[in-house]
Ligand SMILES: Nc1ncnc2c1ncn2[C@@H]1O[C@H](COP(=O)(O)OP(=O)(O)OP(=O)(O)O)[C@@H](O)[C@H]1O
Ligand SMILES: Nc1ncnc2c1ncn2[C@@H]1O[C@H](COP(=O)(O)OP(=O)(O)O)[C@@H](O)[C@H]1O
Ligand code: SF4
Ligand code: SF4
Ligand SMILES: [Mg+2]
């Protein structure tokens with residue numbers, strides 16, 4: 187039996203003025219489609235400090251995955267162009283050469299995905315795949331690579347790795363495959379690990395194991411983590427900072443505690459209030475009316491306007507991601523006057539009831 | 545969610561006795577014990593939740609409850625009668641009272657049929673009323689689930705996920721069922737839409753006196769919507785009781801671990817300091833462990849657990865559990881340091 191500590195959430199690094207490891211500025215991603223050019227995301231700004239654990243949250247289609255992929259320049263074939271800068275330790279990944287990118291991808295920045303089966307090659311043993319990653323990027327012998335692979339498999343919690351190293355991916359359970367993916371991504375000691383929904387396909391008890399592993403690894407090896415998820419609970423358990431996206435834009439950036447207790451954007455607040463955990467049992471769940479506008483019919487001005495209970499005259503103006511003090515950022519000009527509910531109201535508290543009847 | 549009225553001494557709407565469902569593996573060499581000896585009643589007007597990890601047998605139970613598949617052993621009674629004993633015609637009309645809705649609305653809707661045509665399909669198959677009568681019922685059902693009239697003329701790809709799930713619900717409602725099995729019905733929906741659909745289920749239950757069997761792997765959803773909840777592990781129930789009891793005073797080590805593993809969207813000051821992280825994964829239902837099926841992952845395992853199958857017993861009023869040691873004081877808080 188093991189017991190795990192919940193994430194300690196101090197805003198390490200970023201606030202202290204340390205130089206960010208990753209600095210994304212004005213990132214926009216375009217695709218070619220049959221209907222013309224899609225502007226899938228725009229004006230994405232955020233930083234990740236060395237060793238920091240940042241959650242990127244938002245609903246399906248808001249741009250989380252493509253933001254992650256763009257950092258490694260792995261966007262799909264119909265990709266039509268990119269605006270802005272992606273500064274990684276001084277290098278602009280948006281404009282660096284393909285050779286420079288290859289030297290960074292897999293070595294200094296690694297990525298893991300929701301379905302590890304699709305990322306693992308079915309015809310090679312897991313040991314071979316991990317060792318190859320190492321041999322591509324470093325000058326090690328076959329024996330050294332195998333020894334390091336064994337050590338890494340043990341490190342990610344695979345029991346008797348000497349028995350597993352020569353297994354093929356289909357011989358492993360879902361949780362073990364994700365551990366193998368994590369081992370492969372960590373073998374070169376990356377400074378940044380991008381994890382896109384790494385536990386969505388797993389059961390809740392296995393999810394708890396993987397999240398604990400990611401947290402421990404980030405803490406012990408000072409690997410920064412960019413965790414993409416739609417699950418606010420997963421962010422709360424794992425990360426120190428939370429970046430909320432909506433309709434292709436970043437709309438809020440705050441420490442996890444701040445975002446959960448006192449969200450500044452009406453969308454973040456609405457999302458939190460709609461979670462069943464926070465409502466009295468059998469009570470009505472507050473929900474956000476309407477749905478995310480599609481790219482083809484994106485309104486001018488605030489993109490959340492049609493669904494926002496606080497929309498007024500002035501919201502049809504373009505909204506900038508503005509400084510909200512204390513290192514927080516929000517894309518809503520009314521943030522200072524709105525006093526929005528967060529996750530702190532215990533069930534049955536008056537504040538919850540008030541929201542429910544709105 | 546509670547029903548308006550229920551006469552206290554009637555038969556349960558569903559009664560399940562020693563239910564077993566087995567499948568042959570594709571190579572026909574082994575048998576999967578998907579459901580292996582389950583007993584429970586669903587009470588009229590309640591929402592009965594079933595929770596468990598993937599592969600635990602939830603969907604299989606759901607399909608058996610509405611006779612989409614036949615039990616390998618045991619019995620399922622609807623209103624005290626065995627539908628399989630009915631003559632064929634009667635069996636077909638009886639089944640309309642017991643509907644099932646699945647996770648993926650895309651799979652349930654024909655992309656080339658208009659929304660209204662999809663909603664009308666079950667009525668046509670059942671040959672209910674005249675054409676005009678059916679259309680009236682169909683439009684009524686669409687209105688019930690909160691979709692505007694003009695949606696009837698649209699096609700599935702013109703609707704959002706939440707709207708499509710509403711159409712699927714409307715379709716199940718046209719036959720005026722008594723009970724609906726809801727299998728992961730909000731899992732595919734975005735978080736901001738989920739609340740809407742769950743509210744809709746609650747409204748329909750209140751207005752139409754429906755009974756639900758609500759199957760999900762999401763603890764927050766099940767504990768929000770159900771009166772009673774059953775926890776499933778490897779083809780069996782390990783705990784069953786009033787939701788409040790199970791969520792706040794769980795008796796089975798697996799329930800305790802499940803509750804503890806759930807990521808909660810709470811700030812650090814409000815979360816528990818210690819989390820139980822279970823080792824390993826769910827064993828295969830082809831060859832489940834002897835004795836207690838949870839023993840390979842249980843933090844409290846004893847030698848007895850390997851030898852004897854724990855009895856399914858009512859430890860507290862209405863609160864059932866299958867664990868040899870569930871009645872020990874402080875069982876849930878007293879977690880040993882190491883597993884033997
Ligand atoms: N190859 C592509 N061609 C055209 N549009 C695309 C392409 N890939 C992504 N998009 C669009 O870009 C937007 C963002 O997609 P992305 O996959 O990043 O979403 P996401 O936030 O990761 O969603 P999810 O939670 O469902 O994984 C969506 O509107 C999507 O339809
Ligand atoms: N048609 C089938 N043929 C063979 N095995 C099946 C079939 N349906 C389900 N199973 C097996 O039965 C077990 C329970 O499955 P299921 O009821 O779908 O679980 P859940 O809904 O809880 O995820 C699993 O091991 C699954 O692989
Ligand atoms: S800018 Fe206006 S519409 Fe947009 S989130 Fe703020 S208050 Fe709402
Ligand atoms: S019977 Fe034994 S192994 Fe099973 S849950 Fe109880 S203590 Fe654990
Ligand atoms: Mg994605």
Ligand SMILES: [Mg+2]
Pocket residue numbers: 602603604
């Ligand atoms: Mg299922």
